[in-house]
Amino acid sequence: xxxxxxxxxxxxxxxxxxxxxxxxxxxxxxxxxxxxxxxxxxxxxxxxxxxxxxxxxxxxxxxxxxxxxxxxxxxxxxxxxxxxxxxxxxxxxxxxxxxxxxxxxxxxxxxxxxxxxxxxxxxxxxxxxxxxxxxxxxxxxxxxxxxxxxxxxxxxxxxxxxxxxxxxxxxxxxxxxxxxxxxxxxxxxxxxxxxxxxxxxxxxxxxxxxxxxxxxxxxxxxxxxxxxxxxxxxxxxxxxxxxxxxxxxxxxxxxxxxxxx
Amino acid sequence: xxxxxxxxxxxxxxxxxxxxxxxxxxxxxxxxxxxxxxxxxxxxxxxxxxxxxxxxxxxxxxxxxxxxxxxxxxxxxxxxxxxxxxxxxxxxxxxxxxxxxxxxxxxxxxxxxxxxxxxxxxxxxxxxxxxxxxxxxxxxxxxxxxxxxxxxxxxxxxxxxxxxxxxxxxxxxxxxxxxxxxxxxxxxxxxxxxxxxxxxxxxxxxxxxxxxxxxxxxxxxxxxxxxxxxxxxxxxxxxxxxxxxxxxxxxxxxxxxxxxxxxxxxxx
Numbered sequence: 035x036x037x038x039x040x041x042x043x044x045x046x047x048x049x050x051x052x053x054x055x056x057x058x059x060x061x062x063x064x065x066x067x068x069x070x071x072x073x074x075x076x077x078x079x080x081x082x083x084x085x086x087x088x089x090x091x092x093x094x095x096x097x098x099x100x101x102x103x104x105x106x107x108x109x110x111x112x113x114x115x116x117x118x119x120x121x122x123x124x125x126x127x128x129x130x131x132x133x134x135x136x137x138x139x140x141x142x143x144x145x146x147x148x149x150x151x152x153x154x155x156x157x158x159x160x161x162x163x164x165x166x167x168x169x170x171x172x173x174x175x176x177x178x179x180x181x182x183x184x185x186x187x188x189x190x191x192x193x194x195x196x197x198x199x200x201x202x203x204x205x206x207x208x209x210x211x212x213x214x215x216x217x218x219x220x221x222x223x224x225x226x227x228x229x230x231x232x233x234x235x236x237x238x239x240x241x242x243x244x245x246x247x248x249x250x251x252x253x254x255x256x257x258x259x260x261x262x263x264x265x266x267x268x269x270x271x272x273x274x275x276x277x278x279x280x281x282x283x284x285x286x287x288x289x290x291x292x293x294x295x
Numbered sequence: 296x297x298x299x300x301x302x303x304x305x306x307x308x309x310x311x312x313x314x315x316x317x318x319x320x321x322x323x324x325x326x327x328x329x330x331x332x333x334x335x336x337x338x339x340x341x342x343x344x345x346x347x348x349x350x351x352x353x354x355x356x357x358x359x360x361x362x363x364x365x366x367x368x369x370x371x372x373x374x375x376x377x378x379x380x381x382x383x384x385x386x387x388x389x390x391x392x393x394x395x396x397x398x399x400x401x402x403x404x405x406x407x408x409x410x411x412x413x414x415x416x417x418x419x420x421x422x423x424x425x426x427x428x429x430x431x432x433x434x435x436x437x438x439x440x441x442x443x444x445x446x447x448x449x450x451x452x453x454x455x456x457x458x459x460x461x462x463x464x465x466x467x468x469x470x471x472x473x474x475x476x477x478x479x480x481x482x483x484x485x486x487x488x489x490x491x492x493x494x495x496x497x498x499x500x501x502x503x504x505x506x507x508x509x510x511x512x513x514x515x516x517x518x519x520x521x522x523x524x525x526x527x528x529x530x531x532x533x534x535x536x537x538x539x540x541x542x543x544x545x546x547x548x549x550x551x552x553x554x555x556x557x558x559x560x561x562x563x
Contacts, residue, residue: 084478217332217502221546243475244476245554246550246554287476288476289479289483289505291508291547292509
């Protein structure tokens with residue numbers, strides 16, 4: 035049997051907190067605690083949980099932007115510590131929550147999308163690829179000379195998606211990709227993402243506190259609480275038949291429309 | 296005469312008009328939801344009502360609270376109203392609270408100013424208020440600084456400050472966007488209970504239609520600074536008049552349906 039795409043074994047990430055007393059060891063926060071997870075190629079995995087439950091820390095670990103305190107993490111069977119980062123970055127890309135802070139304000143859209151192409155030695159003609167990827171995110175070519183502050187929130191997030199997809203990754207990690215957007219714009223971006231994931235055959239890890247986003251895009255889900263996975267499984271099964279009390283609370287807390295006659 | 300009457304309110308920054316001739320009114324005890332996307336002018340209207348517009352903004356038209364014209368009041372006169380007659384809960388509790396002051400003192404502040412209570416009585420009242428907004432261990436929490444509290448706890452402190460003097464009008468501006476769904480549910484419930492207890496009027500601002508519809512009977516839809524629709528919630532859902540409201544309602548309905556389908560037991 036082949037190795038899973040990502041495999042986390044007993045993964046821990048601790049943060050030392052500020053002292054609250056003069057003596058003794060510094061208190062520790064277990065942002066991710068003893069986490070076991072396998073992600074197969076083609077999975078569309080949703081990670082849900084409250085703020086502070088370790089969702090973003092997990093994403094950072096999967097992206098190799100942060101190192102675990104203990105435990106092991108492999109990509110295609112290879113330990114993260116032995117991975118060639120140039121290859122890894124070609125395969126795994128990220129979209130952040132707020133495009134206002136994740137796009138460089140001093141760069142034009144073309145420069146923003148060019149950066150990963152140059153940095154990752156993309157083989158094809160770079161300018162051609164920029165046009166191609168802008169078309170994929172449904173932006174007009176005229177946008178290339180614009181700066182992020184000239185764009186609307188939805189356009190900015192499209193640019194962020196274009197940048198992530200520029201070097202043709204196979205895995206996309208999205209950390210709350212629509213939670214900073216207005217409802218109608220959010221709907222457009224969700225549709226775009228859902229289409230791109232299908233046409234490009236992407237493996238997705240989607241972090242969100244919004245369950246309706248997860249049900250839209252993900253076929254499997256893990257529910258995190260205090261750094262641990264409390265429930266995992268097929269999205270439909272988990273949401274239709276939640277086992278853990280925390281999952282039940284999450285589902286019942288989703289605001290519902292009033293019943294009208 | 297309604298309790299709050301807003302007439303042809305126009306707010307502009309230089310030549311840029313951010314709120315264009317908006318009119319609505321609110322009877323005592325009524326609840327109005329204001330919905331719109333970012334930049335639609337929701338917060339500006341709230342700030343105009345409470346008299347906290349930035350100095351660079353000009354507001355014209357009329358805002359009358361129990362017959363008194365608020366736009367004509369000086370800052371000093373307005374302070375007598377603010378906190379006492381009307382109060383606001385802000386969107387981002389971390390920036391709305393003073394980081395250098397214990398939260399108990401911040402809650403007691405409006406009581407000290409308006410009701411001239413003693414410092415000691417103020418803190419005692421602050422502890423009661425903390426309990427009434429559902430904060431655990433109120434005796435200790437009043438001694439905390441904002442950074443020591445969680446997002447939900449900070450938002451509850453903001454709420455406690457706002458209701459300290461039992462205002463007749465409470466304005467809450469996106470009180471739960473920074474919060475998790477589980478915490479959001481509790482905070483909304485708390486606001487609901489408090490408004491009911493005190494019989495205050497409520498203006499609830501949000502971009503989230505499902506949230507607004509649980510909190511208000513009437514909904515005002517704002518778009519690019521204009522009030523495009525103002526209707527009872529049943530009317531808005533059954534027969535939205537403006538194209539933008541229709542889009543919002545349709546999307547909320549579709550999301551709701553999809554989610555219910557998903558959570559329906561698959562074993563059935």
